[in-house]
Amino acid sequence: MFVKFFGGLVLLGFFYIQLANSLECYSCDSMQGCKSPGKITCNSNNSNQTNRYLTQHFNQNLTNVTSSNFKCVFLNYTTRQSSYSNITYKGCAFDRTPVCELYPRNPALQKQKCIQCSAKLCNPAGTFSSSSLTVIASIIVVTLYKALNL
Template identity: 40%
Template sequence: MWKNLIFCVVLVAFVAVPFADSLTCSKCNSPSGCKSPSSETCSNSTANANKNFLEGYHSNVPTVNGSLNFSCANLTYYHAANYTHTFEFLGCVFNETNVCNLSLNNTSSGWSKKCLTCGTDYCNPAGTFSSSVYTILGSAMAVILAKALS
């Protein structure tokens, strides 16, 4: 009985820990800065700061008066002819911002846009261990622990 209880507690702990933390995104706001982005934890203050930054380049960034729904965004504008990046943004945004539907202030011809929003840690641009990896590792450790206690 105690073995099963310990097994379940350890398994729940490993599965729940990744979900207890806030969303963490890669962070940069220039093509050169995005070669080695920093990270930021999503909060109303970080999403508002990124909203203010995006307003410098886009005309239709909505105002969100606080939210608990965040996404990681990867927004890149480039010249299609030679794939020269002219603008790049990685960071935390409110879900309601709809980053991929923002209109660029400067509408020079020949620009293309690449955009991604996602909801897991560091999913913009490169992923890290996902929750499933934590679950697999937690399950393996729980099985080893159960075997050791038997």
């Protein structure tokens, strides 16, 4: 009886362990840097940094937008005019920051992609995320649990 109870707790632990962690997002601020982005844990400092970056490149002033909740963001704006630089950015933002509704200062820039999401590492980077690892680990635990007939 104790073994079944303990096995159930371990299985539940695999599913809920991510809920205890803070939101983690990919981070980069250039086309070249976003080819292999870093990872950051969202907090007020890096969300304020995102607001400053957005205020630099977009018409809205976001310096006073704050919140205790965060989202991952991914922006990609491009232009065909070689004299202007493109915007590629991944990072954390306050959940109240209207990232995908902003208008670029440079009218030649066109939005290619904009994502604002609240799952861990949801601003894509083409890598195998830890949530996939959690699912695989859970499948292994359940299989072993059934195989050992605990």
